Amino acid sequence: MTAPLLEIRDYRLAFDTFDGTLHVLDGIDMAVAPGETLGIVGETGCGKSVLARSILRLNPMPPARVVSGEIRFRGADVLALPPADIRRLRGAAVAMVFQDPATYLNPLLTVATQMEDAIRGQDAAKGGPVRRRAAARDVAAELLAAVGLPEPRRLLASYPHQLSGGMRQRVLIAMALVGDPSLLVADEPTTALDVTVQAQVLALIASLVRERGLTLILISHDLGVVSASCARVAVMYAGTVVEEAPTGPLLERPLHPYSQGLIAAVPDLDRPEVRPKGIPGSIPSLLDPPSGCRFHPRCERATERCMVEKPLLRELLPGRRVACHHATAGDSPQ
Amino acid sequence: MTNRVNRRHFLQGAAALGAAGTFAPFSSVAFERDGNRKILVFTGNQAVPVLDPHWRYDWSTRMIQQSVYDGLLKYVGTPPKIIPWLAEKYEMSPDGKTYTFTLVGNAKFHNGDPVDAEAVRYSFERALKMNAGVAWMLKAFLKPENIVAVDARTVKFTLDRPYAPFITYVPWWYIVNPKQVKANEVDGDLGKKWMTEHEAGSGPFKLRRFDATSLIHMDTVPDYWNGWPMGEKNRLSGFIYRIIRESAPRKAALQRREVDVMAGVTPDDFQQMEKVPGVKMVNFPGFTSFGIKFNCQVGPTADVNVRKAIAYAFDYDAVLAIHNGMAELMTSPFPTPITGHVAVPDMPRRDMAKAKEYLKKSKYPDGGFELEYVHVQGLEDPRRIGLSLLDALRQLDIKVNIVAQPWPTMTARAGKAETAPAMMSVYVTPVGTDPDTVAYQYHRNSWGLYYGVSHYENPAVWQLIADARGETDTAKRMAMYAEIQKALVADQPEIFCMMANRIWGMRDYVRDFAYSPVRSTSEIDPYPLWIEA
Amino acid sequence: MTDVPASVAAEVAQRRGGAARRWRLAAWLIGRSFASMLGLVLVAGIVGLALLGPWIVPYPEHVIGQVNLGDKLKPPSMANWFGTDEVGNDILTRIIVGARLSLLVGVGITFAAAAIGVPLGILAGTAGGRLRETIMRFTDLFLSVPGLVLAIALVAALGPGIGNAMIALILVWWPGYVRLSESKALAIREEPYIEAARVSGASRFRILWRHVLPNAISPLIVKMSMDIGQAILAVASLGFIGLGAKPPTPEWGAMISIARGYLPDYWWYAVFPGLFIYLSVLGFNLLGDGLRDILDPRSHRT
């Protein structure tokens, strides 16, 4: 395996609030190789978006606070970078696509202004000459064409509200491409879209990844979206990665009880006869997370050990890592 | 006019630029100059909305009217004297009905027209026709058609019946240039609209700039027909009346020599200002009487004993204290400078025993009622006097409700005994020295007017007042007024309170400030003033 | 501190609910902010003065308007901390007693205005149609009138006095409450829980009373807190113009109005009453700000 593009080690992030400290991320270990497509899946509050933003240090600090760990992008620790370097990272090396295209575009500025600002901002961050607006606009038009938007020139002159949801998301994706990034972090890019549009956007992302050789981290609560787009999936639960595996094997044979529960809960359009099953209990409080394995209160297989000892992510099968004391290579729910 | 030194502008500019080093640039300013002549700046608080001498008057308005217009006669000095002015002499017929005035020949209006008998006739006629301002003084006795311009220098007035005070009113009737007025007449308005902000007079000053609410600037008339008492050399360039409503900035302006004379100084300010170097404070016995008029028809004050009780309980010394001693208690219902004033022996002074005694005799022996005390909104002294009244009457167990009201509300309430307040504080400045001016407020005919708020009822006194105004024998007349004064004190329709001194502050280089009590409160006569420096 | 991601925050609020937490949170929010603390202290101070006023003043007899001309306009000293006024009354005494009036008037105006405005606003917000149109037009009319000018005209017409000043100010104050409660009601009536109540068959009145009003109350409380301060200021303004309380009632604005004539030499007469107006208005405004922090659901996220 080549050197990972992004490597996260024992990353812990907490939010200080009135009620106490929220242990939002608890010892994340993750590595993404260049060209890889990694999906991160998990339910509300599992910390997946916070993790995504951590890569670009976009979490507001305070209240957020790094407890420990490091995030290395191309070997450099993002968490320790001076602000100027972080700016160079943003957009240029790592780009983000956000959940709701309606709110991630400034309603009062034209698409052109926003794209030009991004282009010129990156020029400035690189320290090179800053392009003139006209030149930046040309680049912007090219990018819009690249994401499949017709008549980019006229589109540039319009305001976000004049675009449909799908177009907006395309514009956001085009903006993400401004700095010719090597890593694209897509945080629930289709959650706000209708299913037919979602299909288009996912297809676009897939083609960009293919054509530009992007590394993709796609975050979603929807296993279907992740499985459609990513070769590898990390399952998060309450601030921890509980399982990480190539998509196919994971869906077929989830090893972690939570992964199993999650997959069993998704109703299958094609197999209505299989009744989805819920996971009993609810997501634990991050203020006072369960000791040991954070999933143990909802886990059928929990034992004394699970309450005391935090399971580490261990490689159970080649390319498959799981954080469960009880998981075994032959394990399978079905 | 063009070569005025604009030093102040320059300095203010510098201040505005934020030159921190320029401390108090204003204090370095001396009186204003216009070329080599000086301008005297006077400040007071009251605007001059209308300049028309036949429309309205009050102290500030009349001060300007007096400056740009001339009357047939003029009041000067203290005690006030009536001296000839546009008329070099006048004669009264023996029956007291016909007055013949002979004009000085050389008087000229500002536009060069001569002041002739026709102008006088026209002016009086105009005032009577407009039926506003000064008209009330003569309206009942003089018909416009009975004014005759006999020749260019002679005017004859024929009254309907003898009216003793006639001459004392004539100084306030200013002569306007009929040609100018007529030229500016609109829809037969007698030039009213034009005259609001323009003058057509022959007075020592002519109008240069008229800004009703902030500033009036007049230039001296170099060849004024009556000459200039200080001599041509010392003659001012002009006179500015600057309206500053608040007393603090007014004081500051005087201190900084932004103004040369200021009116509206309170007794409290007086003591502070006296200490300022270069400032001279002057005060003169007043002519304006302050009284608290009782409602003699309705309520507890309809009972003369209650009125007496209050008059005796009232703290006269407090009133003097409020004025820091710069006031004079009334010794009669008439102000001292009024002809025929006599000191009435038993004028009430604070005496709680007597007060209680009178109250005992009344229908309310133990008090226990509330009386309304109304004063003009915004006036400070009546408010404080009200406070002292409240404090004083507490001992009689009479409550006082101090109410400030706008003037029209007060007059509206004064119109009827039913609505008139139990006590209303009133300042009365007689327009002349004739006793009738003061006495007539107690006549039945004054009911319905603000000074008739007492609705005082005593037919005997009424008869005396009516008779006295037609009496041509001065001695007899004065005897009648002495009797009226005594009767009024006995009936106590009001607390005859005091006359506040009139106070001005001025720079010490101001010369020939001439006081005459017959002018209104803050009014001065700019004519003799000049600056020596 | 409100920047915790919504998903994470929702999580917390869910677990840590309860009245106790809300009170603790309120205390924490107030305590955390110097400004809110200051507001609380100032308001407490004013309320304290208003309650205890007549018993703690150094010269109780000066309250009812005694005239001691011998002591007039004395500068601040040990005997008279804030000096004396133009009739020799102790300014401190009159300021303290004035607090009672100011507070009473501020609270009175605010509550009366709210009592008129809120029902009208909620009615307008939920009724719709011509009724709403009428109410809102009428409100707009009053809102377009320059408030202080109208109040001055009214008091001048009715005659000065604290009662008339209050009437005038209530008259210019109520439309604000109509606006606020109307819009709040408009927003609330679109909430799904209102629809749920309708599905349950709740009557219009029940929906108004049980669902709309209670949920509209927070911004009203904030507005009222701030308005008490503003009403104190407005009454003082009328007093300053000479249309406030009648003498001898001690009223801050009227005191400054009189004191103005004694400036600059007798500066203390104007300075101290003004200071108290400032501090009490400041107090209520800061408190209102603090209350907003507490009542704003967004702050609960933290």
Add this chain to the structure above:
Amino acid sequence: MLTYILRRIGLAGLMLFGLVCLTFVIANIAPSDPAALAAGPDAGRSQIENLRREYGLDRPLHEQFVRYVTDLVQLEFGRSVATGRAVGTDLARYFPATLELCLVAMAIGLLFGVPLGIVSALHKDGPIDHVTRIFAVSGVALPPFWFGLLLQLAFAAWLGWLPTSGRLSVFTEPMEPITGLLLVDSLLAGNGSLFLEAASYIALPALVLSFPCLAQILRVNRSEMVEALRADYIVAARAHGVRQRRIVVVHALKNAMLPTLAIIGLRWGWMMSSTVLVETVFDWPGTGLYAVSSAIAGDFKPVMGVTLIVGLNFMIANLIVDLLYGVLDPRLRSA
């Protein structure tokens, strides 16, 4: 667009009529006798009656009302009974002064309020933010009349740096009004010293008048900036590498300015109203002073006139603000 404006104007007309009714009612609830005021203190009864007739005060109220309204339609505001002067003439004289005062005050408010708001938002919850917060609340809490007096004491009486009151020195020959705004007129005429003088006179009253407005703009701008800075699109802009200054000054500020604009519209009306106090303190010859002195004298025609003018002004200001919204917010322009 045009129909919108016309509709707004129609609505304003309706409101104005309401205002006329309201002021008329107020003017006539007082138990006062305007004719007596007009006649002066020494006037006799016939004189009063004469004036009563002249002013039409002897007519029944509804007739007076109809007459007042018909006069208003011809831009006749009636005559002040106290001075006998036409209210329209007086308003024409006073209003520019008030307008100038308010404009300068608003300019001060914007010039300082917006940048301070930004700075405060950028240092949210820091010491600067706390200081500005107290400062902002002070702006709303400071009694303008008292603050004015203090400034007069400090800058005019003690330091002597600025004039106490008025609009110009009495010795200054006023120029023929072009716009009526002295600052503008003096510049138009190229009279620098007059401009400086006018500026020195307007400085204190404008400062006092602007303070609450400044404070409010600061508060709104701060919280809007805080809100805008944490908006999703700002996170996105940062992620896309847009420069920080550009984010603050363009991306966030433009969004924060919309609510600020609404405040300006509202504050404008408030300002016009509080000129009543400020002009009284500074003896500024504007409509506020005119209204107060008339009201206290029991002279209601000027008060009615001022109320109408200020109300109209407020409506116009709000119309302008609404139109400005359209300029700032593309969502309003689309169609």
Add this chain to the structure above:
Amino acid sequence: MTAPLLEASGLAKIYEVGGTAFRRAHKVAAVAGVDIQLARGAALGIVGESGCGKSTLARLVLRLIPATGGRIAFAGQDITDLPERALRPVRRRMQLIHQNPSAALDPRLTVEAAVAEPLKIHGVARGRALRERVATLLADVGLPGDFLTRHPHELSGGQKQRVCIARALALGPELLVLDEPTSALDVSVQAQILDFLAELRARHQFSYLFISHNLAVVRQVCERVAVMYLGRIVEEGPTAQVFGDPRHPYTRALLGSVPRLGRAGVDVAAAGEPPNPAAPPPAAPSTPAASWPRTAAAAAPRPRRPSWARTITPPPASSLHGSGSRRRGQANSAVATVLASFHCSPAPALRTRTFHRMGRNGLVLVNLRLLARSSRAAGLRPGAVCCPMPRCSCSPRWWSDGARSSP
């Protein structure tokens, strides 16, 4: 089979919106002639994308909004024009479950008060009996008794939805209208609730009108399904049949777009986006071919210079409905307001936004005034304007010119 429990025929809802400074009033058909029948004890699913009118349909059926046309019969009784008072007994028999349980519970009421409310309104029980009844209901939905005194914000999403269900069950309804009941929930909780709903139906013989954009969920719950598109039902039939062998191109596109577990990529069956109901494509969606022109458009070569700018529908960006964090599904269900937003004047959109933000600054007054004024100016029903929704992404639809040019 006996007479259907619910029968709607030709049901239509037309909103008139707009008419402001900036644009003319439009008529928007949110629901344009819909016939449905729901048998007792049956479950009918309504699927479609945002803006297709499915939530308006739900509210029409419940008589929460008045219909513009058509009839609704409940248990054989025509309730289309029934006055509110006469409707009350009917209301007991039909209940609504909202999409977002957090918003559907009055934040100020305890669980007990919320569940007790319908009982109190209808005077079913009081005092102790009421308390017991509420406790029983809570137990029925699987919540422990100590939940009675809790406030909604102390509950998790799934628990809140259970409380909502308990409230709906309180009056013993026959029909439950479920408007995206699980779209605000996490998938693990969704499964719990779906399970529970199935159990309920089995136990009480309820009829379900089940509205969702999630085809898999509908397939789980309903025997029959109706696919809605542009305010009309384009296909209806037994679930297995419709999903297994979709006849209508739209249904096909919809099904193809759903990402499946374990299958890489999705079918991009549909080009362009769902049309804006406010400006529907010229061909009325009455015939299958015309009603789903996007496939045709996708097939047709793209015009060289599509003048899309002209055909972009320019309504404001955000819906006016809801509060900040609502997601798509929720916006779906607020069709009334969404529709309004499609056409409402920019002014209210802006104003509402302002209002929302200004609330924080103590300047609510301003905004509220502007809000109301602008909404009036926009000719909107007051109800149509609510608060600003920067997040709510009911975005206006773009209809490509290519599609328009197709037959």
